[in-house]
Every structure is written in structure tokens, then in C-alpha cells.
Amino acid sequence: MSISSEVQTENDDESRKWIDRIYKKAVLPIQINASSATYKIFREYIKSKYDDYEDAKKEGDRLLKKCSKELPDYLMQFDIPDNISLDVDFYETIIHYKTPVSLASYEGDMDIVLILARMGVNYTKKTAMRDEGKGNDPIRMAEREDGFENAIGLPGPSAEAVRSELEKSRFWEKYPDLRMTLSVGGSTKEEYLDVFRELHDDVPYLEYVDFEINVSCPNTDDGQKLCEKQEGCDTYENLEKLLEEIREIDNDIPIYVKLSPDFSDEKILELAEICKRHKMGIVLTNTKYVDSDVLSTGGGGYSGPKNKERALQLVNLVHEKYKEYDKYSNLEFDKIPLKICGGMETCEDVLRAQNAGGNVPVQMGYAMFKDPYGAIVKTNYGLSKFCEKNGISSLNDFHDLAKEVRGKYAV
Ligand SMILES: Cc1cc2nc3c(=O)[nH]c(=O)nc-3n(C[C@H](O)[C@H](O)[C@H](O)COP(=O)(O)O)c2cc1C
Numbered sequence: 001m002s003i004s005s006e007v008q009t010e011n012d013d014e015s016r017k018w019i020d021r022i023y024k025k026a027v028l029p030i031q032i033n034a035s036s037a038t039y040k041i042f043r044e045y046i047k048s049k050y051d052d053y054e055d056a057k058k059e060g061d062r063l064l065k066k067c068s069k070e071l072p073d074y075l076m077q078f079d080i081p082d083n084i085s086l087d088v089d090f091y092e093t094i095i096h097y098k099t100p101v102s103l104a105s106y107e108g109d110m111d112i113v114l115i116l117a118r119m120g121v122n123y124t125k126k127t128a129m130r131d132e133g134k135g136n137d138p139i140r141m142a143e144r145e146d147g148f149e150n151a152i153g154l155p156g157p158s159a160e161a162v163r164s165e166l167e168k169s170r171f172w173e174k175y176p177d178l179r180m181t182l183s184v185g186g187s188t189k190e191e192y193l194d195v196f197r198e199l200h201d202d203v204p205y206l207e208y209v210d211f212e213i214n215v216s217c218p219n220t221d222d223g224q225k226l227c228e229k230q231e232g233c234d235t236y237e238n239l240e241k242l243l244e245e246i247r248e249i250d251n252d253i254p255i256y257v258k259l260s261p262d263f264s265d266e267k268i269l270e271l272a273e274i275c276k277r278h279k280m281g282i283v284l285t286n287t288k289y290v291d292s293d294v295l296s297t298g299g300g301g302y303s304g305p306k307n308k309e310r311a312l313q314l315v316n317l318v319h320e321k322y323k324e325y326d327k328y329s330n331l332e333f334d335k336i337p338l339k340i341c342g343g344m345e346t347c348e349d350v351l352r353a354q355n356a357g358g359n360v361p362v363q364m365g366y367a368m369f370k371d372p373y374g375a376i377v378k379t380n381y382g383l384s385k386f387c388e389k390n391g392i393s394s395l396n397d398f399h400d401l402a403k404e405v406r407g408k409y410a411v
Pocket residue numbers: 104105106107126127141148150152154183214258285286287302303304305307341342343344363364365366367
């Protein structure tokens with residue numbers, strides 16, 4: 001290369017860096033804030049037109065799909081910054097996540113998922129059941145001042161239909177940087193196993209997915225049955241047997257078990273021991289049961305910011321506080337992969353989750369409904385700014401930062 005072309009290349013690099021800095025400082029914030037504000041205005045307007053939140057969501061989804069075809073890409077599409085990845089050590093298999101932000105399990109519509117993925121988020125599919133189900137009667141979802149109450153009751157297509165919808169979506173080809181988690185539900189052990197096999201056996205997407213076993217739904221008769229002790233038995237044999245048989249089908253694939261914030265600390269630790277024995281991670285947590293004067297069932301699960309402190313406390317319990325219990329102190333839970341879910345909404349929450357011991361992407365539920373631009377894009381870019389400022393190139397390096405920096409995000 002001649003000296004003049006070397007100088008030219010250096011100048012090009014400098015200009016590119018300069019344009020990139022201007023874009024991030026001046027253009028991107030406007031782009032994100034404008035998209036976020038527009039979304040929130042439309043959401044409030046649509047909500048005001050319907051008595052039942054589910055009807056408002058259907059209309060909102062219809063409009064979002066229409067907009068995604070008609071609006072310019074720059075309003076809906078955002079790159080994931082390169083410095084916020086997370087490598088998860090799943091019992092000695094390393095799984096790479098380009099972003100540490102993930103949808104919680106609630107969305108079943110793949111068209112909506114593909115739109116949210118354009119903003120840069122991993123995906124957790126709504127729990128699949130073996131047979132098609134209607135769920136509970138309306139009203140089964142209500143927005144309160146600060147969060148949702150829901151008693152949807154796991155409605156949706158059969159696991160067979162879910163699988164064919166997933167295959168058709170080609171999510172893993174369109175978004176190779178993002179991972180999918182498939183949530184498995186059931187009423188009996190056999191039903192869970194049927195759903196797992198349906199979504200697992202001979203599928204084209206297996207290397208791109210994790211599984212999540214939902215044994216903590218508070219809105220169906222049997223949603224938490226697998227986490228109960230059988231009469232006359234003082235261990236959690238139901239869960240033990242389920243996990244054992246799932247591991248007979250696939251001994252290696254990343255699998256998480258989603259637990260309830262309503263379980264006692266002691267019960268969470270007993271279940272964590274079973275998960276560890278079967279090389280499984282844990283999701284902490286599902287919705288918290290609350291009585292409700294709106295829902296047809298008289299009660300349901302709460303989603304929203306009030307879940308945050310309990311979720312952080314439970315993640316920290318399994319990660320390190322278990323050592324304070326004589327019964328568990330020698331069990332080396334530190335390595336259990338932990339996904340946090342509950343009231344998460346900002347970049348600060350992701351950093352607090354890291355401090356608590358949450359070492360897998362953070363799942364967000366209510367925050368996604370409220371403002372996906374805030375939850376996904378602001379969090380991704382907020383984390384990127386944090387990493388840049390502190391000179392780290394991935395979120396794994398967060399743990400090597402000085403105590404004073406990490407301490408700002410106390411559990
Ligand atoms: C409408 C709705 C549907 C949900 N469906 C499921 C589900 O199918 N499976 C599941 O494991 N959790 C489900 N959840 C619970 C969420 O995945 C999440 O655990 C819960 O909302 C707590 O997170 P958040 O406080 O960030 O919302 C649902 C929540 C809502 C609001």
C-alpha cells in the first residue's frame with residue numbers, strides 16, 4: 001500500500017468513527033425517544049377504546065403488524081451494539097448471547113415476535129400445552145396502576161401447531177444473533193413430556209434454542225402441581241421424575257425450570273438442588289399470585305415492577321445466600337445458570353441482576369407491553385454506554401470491574 005493510500009484509509013477510519021459518534025450521541029437518542037413516545041401515545045389511545053385489555057392488545061398487534069410493513073426501517077429496526085454480549089457457561093457448554101435482554105414467556109404470535117426481534121431481543125415463546133386450549137373466561141387480563149393482573153390460563157394452539165408455526169417462521173435464520181427459548185407446559189408429567197418431544201424431536205432449530213419448563217403457572221388448576229410433594233412423601237418426587245425423564249430424551253440441551261415467587265425460600269433451594277442434579281438452570285420467577293376484583297377467576301398472577309425485589313432476592317439466594325443454610329451450604333449452587341424474570345425494565349436492572357448472580361439474559365414481561373423501545377433498545381444502548389465508559393467489551397467483564405462501580409447496582 002502506498003503512503004498516500006495509507007493516509008487515505010486512516011482518514012476514512014477517522015471519519016467513520018466520527019460519524020458513528022455523532023450518530024450515537026445526537027441521532028440515535030432522537031430516533032429511540034421518538035419511536036418510544038409514539039408507541040406509548042398509541043398504546044394509551046387504543047387502551048381507552050376498549051373495556052377488555054385483551055381486545056386492546058389484539059388491535060394494537062394488528063396496527064403494529066401494519067406499521068411494520070409501512071413505516072421506514074429506521075423507526076423499527078435497531079442494531080445490537082457489539083459490546084454487551086454474554087457468554088453463559090451452561091454446565092460447561094458455552095452459549096453466546098449477543099444481547100442480555102430477552103422477552104419473558106407471554107407472546108405466541110410469531111409475527112409480533114419477528115417485529116420485536118428487529119429491535120434486538122431474544123425470544124421466549126409463550127408456554128405450549130399438548131392440546132389446543134381456550135384458557136379462562138374473560139375478563140382474564142387487566143392493567144392496574146403499576147402492572148398487570150392476569151389469569152389467562154395458558155390458552156393457545158396445540159404443541160404440534162406451535163412447532164409447525166416455529167418451523168415456518170425461520171426465526172433462527174432471520175435472526176442468527178438471537179436465541180429462542182421454548183416454554184413447555186402441561187397438567188401431568190406425561191403431558192409435559194409429550195410437549196417437550198413435540199418441540200424437540202427432529203426439529204431444524206435445535207441448536208438455536210433453550211427450553212424452559214413452566215411448573216409455576218398460578219392460573220391453571222395443575223400449573224404448579226409438579227412442584228408439590230406427593231402425600232406421604234417428604235421430597236419433590238414429581239419434579240424429580242419429570243426432569244429425569246426429560247434428561248433421558250436429551251442429556252445436553254440447555255433447559256431451565258421456571259419457579260414461582262410464592263414458593264418459600266426453603267422450597268426454592270430444595271427445587272434448585274433437583275435442577276442442579278439434572279444439569280438444568282432456573283428462571284426466577286413467574287407471576288406472583290394476587291386476589292383480584294376484576295379477573296373472572298377472582299385472582300391471578302401479578303406482572304410488573306413490584307416483582308423486582310423478590311426476583312433479585314431469589315436469584316441472590318440461589319447464587320450465594322444458600323451458604324447461610326446448613327442444609328445447603330456444601331451444594332455449590334454457584335454454577336447454576338440463573339435467568340431473572342420479574343419487574344425488570346432498565347439497563348440498571350440488568351446490572352443489578354448481574355450483581356445478584358443472574359448470569360443468563362434478563363427476561364422482561366410487563367416492560368415489553370408498556371414500551372418495547374424502552375425495554376429493548378434503551379436497555380441495549382444504555383448497557384453499551386456503560387460498557388464503553390468502563391472499558392469492558394462484554395457483560396461477562398462486569399464482574400471484574402472495581403467494587404465501587406459494581407456497588408452502584410446493589411442487589
Ligand atoms: C399476559 C401474560 C401471559 C403470560 N403467559 C405466560 C406463559 O405462557 N408462560 C409463562 O411461563 N409465563 C407467562 N407469563 C408470566 C411472564 O412470563 C413473567 O414471568 C411475569 O410477567 C413476570 O415478569 P414481569 O414482572 O417482567 O412481567 C405471562 C404474563 C402475562 C402478563
